[in-house]
Amino acid sequence: MPGRCLRHHQPSATSVPGQLIALAFGVFAALTALSIQPALASPTEALQQRGFELSKLHCARCHIISEKDRFAGTSSTPSFKIMIEFLKDWEDRFDTFMARNPHPAHVRLQGDGPRPDNLPATIQEVILTLDDIEAILAYVDQMARELGKQPSD
Ligand code: HEC
Incomplete structure (x- = not known):
């Protein structure tokens, strides 16, 4: 289905903020992991x-x-x-x-x-x-x- 293919390449209004939130969360999670690590080390x-x-x-x-x-x-x-x-x-x-x-x-x-x-x-x-x-x-x-x-x- 050609229409389907196109949709994947054109980010819809909802998917961009969604990706941004996912990205922000990922960065936050990574930073949290980094800052928690020293506290966990014996x-x-x-x-x-x-x-x-x-x-x-x-x-x-x-x-x-x-x-x-x-x-x-x-x-x-x-x-x-x-x-x-x-x-x-x-x-x-x-x-x-x-x-x-x-x-x-x-x-x-x-x-x-x-x-x-x-x-x-x-x-x-x-x-x-x-x-x-x-x-x-x-x-x-x-x-x-x-x-x-x-x-x-
Ligand atoms: C400027 C170079 C240099 C630096 C910096 C250096 N070493 Fe050495 N070290 C040597 C050399 C050369 C030997 C081998 C001496 C020999 O074979 O008689 C050696 C040997 C040793 C030995 C064996 C000593 C013996 O008498 O068998 C120990 C243990 C050691 N080093 C620990 C350290 C530690 C820990 C540090 C860091 C704080 C350090 N070295 C920094 C050059 C250095």
């Missing part, structure tokens, strides 16, 4: 997520910090995954990474004194708070669990 998940963001910001310059982020980092620097998988004492190493080379030259705890002159140059120094470090370690622990490891806490 404190642990929120901490892990923060740790992921911080790792991406501060560690991914050198390390591959997640499988999804494989193209960041430097090939000469071990990825978080490799370290968790192949270092028996990965947990201890992550707990103390601030003191392990090369980090003292690049990463400092907020509130520490001025940068010592004897350290090698860095492109951009990273300043972390204890909360930041806790979040990064929560992210690493979560990653370790996904790799079948059992963090101690």
Whole structure:
């Protein structure tokens, strides 16, 4: 039926507002879902997520910090995954990474004194708070669990 075909291409007076309302509702629903999501995440998940963001910001310059982020980092620097998988004492190493080379030259705890002159140059120094470090370690622990490891806490 030719008439039928035409009707489909010419939006009628009722269908346009209908579509607009549907669209508005869809946008509203999406926004609501977005704003509700953080409230639904457990404190642990929120901490892990923060740790992921911080790792991406501060560690991914050198390390591959997640499988999804494989193209960041430097090939000469071990990825978080490799370290968790192949270092028996990965947990201890992550707990103390601030003191392990090369980090003292690049990463400092907020509130520490001025940068010592004897350290090698860095492109951009990273300043972390204890909360930041806790979040990064929560992210690493979560990653370790996904790799079948059992963090101690
Ligand atoms: C400027 C580059 C750089 C940045 C930034 C950096 N790392 Fe590293 N990291 C390295 C290199 C290079 C090694 C390997 C050192 C070695 O093999 O001796 C390493 C090793 C490590 C190790 C293993 C240490 C050991 O002694 O076995 C841990 C854990 C680690 N990094 C965690 C982190 C975390 C967490 C961050 C972010 C807060 C970070 N790194 C940021 C370059 C960096």
